Amino acid sequence: MKTSRTSLILVNGTVILLAAIWTIPTLGLFITSFRTKAAISDSGWWTVFTHPGGFSLDNYNNVIFGGDGLGTAFLNTLAVTIPAVVIPILIAAFAAYGFAWMSFPGKKILFITVVALLVVPLQISLIPILKAYLAVSLNGTFLAIWLAHAGFGLALATYLLYNYISQLPKDILESAYIDGASHFQTFTRLILPLSTPALASFAIFQFLWVWNDLLVAQTFLGTNKDVAVMTSRLLNIVGSRGQDWQLLTAGAFVSMLVPVAVFLALQRFFVRGMMAGSVKG
Amino acid sequence: MAGARLVTDDAPRGVVQAVGTGVGRVVISLVVPVVAFLVLWAGFLFLRDAQAPKIVVVVVAIVWGVGGTGLLYIVSNWLVEKLPGTWRGRVLPFVFVGPALAILTFYLLVPAILTIYNSFRDATGGKFVGLDNYAYAFTNPDMLTAIRNNVLWLVLGTVFSTGLGLAIAVLADRSKLDRLVKTLIFLPMAISFVGAAIIWRFVFSFQPEGQPQIGLLNGVLSSFGIAPQSWLTVEPWNTLFIIVILVWGQAGFAMVILSAALKGVPDEMLEAGRIDGATEWQIFRRIILPTVWPTVVTVATTIAILTLKIFDIVQTMTGGNFGTNVIATLQYKQMFTFFDYGRGSALAVILLIAVTPVMWYNLRQFRSRGM
Numbered sequence: 001m002k003t004s005r006t007s008l009i010l011v012n013g014t015v016i017l018l019a020a021i022w023t024i025p026t027l028g029l030f031i032t033s034f035r036t037k038a039a040i041s042d043s044g045w046w047t048v049f050t051h052p053g054g055f056s057l058d059n060y061n062n063v064i065f066g067g068d069g070l071g072t073a074f075l076n077t078l079a080v081t082i083p084a085v086v087i088p089i090l091i092a093a094f095a096a097y098g099f100a101w102m103s104f105p106g107k108k109i110l111f112i113t114v115v116a117l118l119v120v121p122l123q124i125s126l127i128p129i130l131k132a133y134l135a136v137s138l139n140g141t142f143l144a145i146w147l148a149h150a151g152f153g154l155a156l157a158t159y160l161l162y163n164y165i166s167q168l169p170k171d172i173l174e175s176a177y178i179d180g181a182s183h184f185q186t187f188t189r190l191i192l193p194l195s196t197p198a199l200a201s202f203a204i205f206q207f208l209w210v211w212n213d214l215l216v217a218q219t220f221l222g223t224n225k226d227v228a229v230m231t232s233r234l235l236n237i238v239g240s241r242g243q244d245w246q247l248l249t250a251g252a253f254v255s256m257l258v259p260v261a262v263f264l265a266l267q268r269f270f271v272r273g274m275m276a277g278s279v280k281g
Numbered sequence: 282m283a284g285a286r287l288v289t290d291d292a293p294r295g296v297v298q299a300v301g302t303g304v305g306r307v308v309i310s311l312v313v314p315v316v317a318f319l320v321l322w323a324g325f326l327f328l329r330d331a332q333a334p335k336i337v338v339v340v341v342a343i344v345w346g347v348g349g350t351g352l353l354y355i356v357s358n359w360l361v362e363k364l365p366g367t368w369r370g371r372v373l374p375f376v377f378v379g380p381a382l383a384i385l386t387f388y389l390l391v392p393a394i395l396t397i398y399n400s401f402r403d404a405t406g407g408k409f410v411g412l413d414n415y416a417y418a419f420t421n422p423d424m425l426t427a428i429r430n431n432v433l434w435l436v437l438g439t440v441f442s443t444g445l446g447l448a449i450a451v452l453a454d455r456s457k458l459d460r461l462v463k464t465l466i467f468l469p470m471a472i473s474f475v476g477a478a479i480i481w482r483f484v485f486s487f488q489p490e491g492q493p494q495i496g497l498l499n500g501v502l503s504s505f506g507i508a509p510q511s512w513l514t515v516e517p518w519n520t521l522f523i524i525v526i527l528v529w530g531q532a533g534f535a536m537v538i539l540s541a542a543l544k545g546v547p548d549e550m551l552e553a554g555r556i557d558g559a560t561e562w563q564i565f566r567r568i569i570l571p572t573v574w575p576t577v578v579t580v581a582t583t584i585a586i587l588t589l590k591i592f593d594i595v596q597t598m599t600g601g602n603f604g605t606n607v608i609a610t611l612q613y614k615q616m617f618t619f620f621d622y623g624r625g626s627a628l629a630v631i632l633l634i635a636v637t638p639v640m641w642y643n644l645r646q647f648r649s650r651g652m
Binding site: 238 | 342371458561625629
C-alpha cells in the first residue's frame with residue numbers, strides 16, 4: 001500500500017490528538033486527587049507542570065477513612081458485586097443446559113419468553129419489586145440487591161450461555177451419558193469447564209454493570225452508609241458538597257480502580273464481554 | 282468459581298446406600314434439606330444483625346450468597362435423584378430451568394404486568410384514572426423538555442459515538458500507534474457513569490470571573506482572555522455538554538466493535554480500488570462503509586437503547602436541574618420524590634415502548650451474526 005509521508009503524519013497527528021483529548025479529563029482528575037484543598041481552589045491542575053507543589057495523600061486518607069466512609073462503601077460494593085455476578089451466571093448456566101440438552105413440555109415457549117424478557121427495561125420493575133421488598137422488609141439488604149441484579153441480568157445471561165452451550169458437540173455429551181453420568185454430573189464436570197470463555201465474557205460484562213450501577217443500588221440498597229455502594233456515596237457527595245473537589249476526585253478514583261485494573265488485565269475478555277452485552281435491555 | 286464446589290454429589294449417595302432401607306431414605310431426604318435451610322437461615326440472620334467487623338460481614342455475605350445458590354441446586358438435584366425413574370426424568374429439567382424461570386417471572390414478567398396496570402391508576406395505585414397519566418406525560422412542560430432532551434440524546438449521542446468510533450477505528454488502523462490509542466480511547470468504558478460525570482463536572486467547573494478557574498474548559502477560555510462560561514446551567518446547551526460525556530464513554534465501544542468489522546474488509550477489494558485510482562475517501566465511501574454497514578447499525582442501535590434509558594449521567598451532573606431532565610430521571614423523581622406510582626409507572630411504560638422496537642431489531646441482528 002502506497003501512503004505518502006504527509007498523510008501518514010496527518011493520520012498519526014489526528015489519532016494522537018484524539019487520544020490526548022480522551023485522556024486529559026481523567027488525567028486532570030488524577031492529578032487533582034493528589035493536591036491539597038487550598039492548591040485545588042487556587043490554581044488549575046495544569047499549573048503543577050510549571051509550578052509543582054501542594055501535593056498530599058490526605059484526600060485519599062480522608063475520603064476512605066473519614067466521615068464519607070468510602071472505604072466501607074468499597075467493601076459494600078465488593079459484597080454486592082461478587083454474588084451479583086456469580087449467582088445469575090450459575091442460575092443461567094443451569095437453565096441454558098436445561099434448555100439446550102433436556103426435553104420437557106413447554107420448552108420452546110418458555111425459552112421464547114426468556115428471550116422476549118430481554119427487551120424489558122429494568123425501570124419497569126423498580127416500583128413493584130420495591131413494594132414487594134418493603135412488604136417483607138428485605139429492602140436495604142445485600143440479598144435484595146443480589147437477587148435484583150440476578151433478575152435483571154438473567155435473561156441476557158441465559159440467552160448468551162444457551163447460544164454457547166447448545167453449540168457444544170453432541171458426541172461429548174452422549175459419551176458422558178453412556179458412561180452413566182447424570183445430567184448434574186455432566187453439567188458440573190463437563191459443561192461448566194467447557195463453557196469458560198462464554199462464562200468469562202458474561203462475568204466481565206455483569207461485573208462492570210453491577211460495579212458501576214447507580215439506579216438499582218439507589219433503589220434497593222439505599223443511601224444508608226452501612227450498606228451503600230460507592231456510586232451512591234459519590235452521588236451523595238456531589239449533591240451535598242459538589243465543590244469539595246479534594247473528596248470527589250479521590251473518591252472517583254477509588255471507585256474506578258478495580259474496573260480499570262480488570263480492563264487492563266483482561267482486555268480481550270473485556271472486549272468480548274462488551275460485545276456480548278450489547279443486547280442488554 | 283462455584284464449579285469446584287459442586288462436584289461433591291457422589292459422597293451423600295454413598296451414605297444413602299449404606300443406610301439402605303426405605304425409612305433411612307425418607308429420613309435423610311427430610312434431614313438434608315432441613316439442614317441446608319437452617320444453615321442458610323443462620324447465615325441470613327447473621328448478616329441481618331451483624332455486629333462483626335465490616336470485612337468479616339462482607340466475606341460471610343459473599344460465601345453465603347454464592348455458596349447458598351450452589352447448595353440449593355445440589356440439594357434439589359439430590360432430592361430429585363431419589364425419585365423413581367419416570368418421575369425423575371419429568372422433574373429434573375425443572376431443577377435446571379426452574380430457578381431461572383422463577384426469578385425472571387418475579388423480577389421482570391410480573392412487575393411489567395403490574396406496572397402497565399398501575400400506569401392506568403392514581404398516585405397510590407387505588408383509583409382507575411384511564412389515560413390521565415399518559416395525558417400528563419405528553420402535556421406537562423417538564424415532561425416535554427425531557428422528551429426533547431431524550432431525542433437530543435438519541436440523535437446526537439448515537440450519531441457522534443458511532444461516527445467518532447468509526448473514524449477512530451479507520452484512522453487507528455493506519456497508524457503504528459493503534460494499540461496505545463485504542464486502549465486510551467476504550468478505557469472510559471470501564472469507568473462508571475457516576476465517575477465519568479465527576480470527571481466532566483470538573484472539566485466544566487465554573488468560578489465567577491476574576492477568580493482562578495480550575496475547570497479545564499474555563500481555564501482555556503481565560504487564557505485567551507474570554508469570560509468564563511457556566512456550561513451546565515444554560516438550557517438547552519447544557520444537555521449538549523452532558524451528551525459529550527456519553528460520546529466520550531461510548532466512542533471506544535463503537536471503535537472496538539467496528540475495528541473488528543474493518544478487519545473483515547477483503548484486502549483485494551481495497552487493492553483493486555487503489556489500482557483503479559480511487560482516492561482514500563472514495564475507497565471509504567464505496568468499499569469500506571458498505572461492508573461494515575450492518576455492524577455500524579448494530580452499534581448505533583445498542584447506543585440508541587442506552588440513550589433512551591440514560592439516567593446516571595444526568596442525575597450526577599445536574600440532578601435534572603436547569604432543564605436537563607430526561608424520561609428516566611423524571612421517572613425516578615415521580616417514584617421517590619413525589620411517590621406518584623401512577624405517573625412513575627406510565628413513564629416506565631413509555632420507556633418500554635420506546636426501547637422495544639430498537640431492542641427487537643438488535644436481537645435479530647445479533648442472531649443473524651450467529652453469536
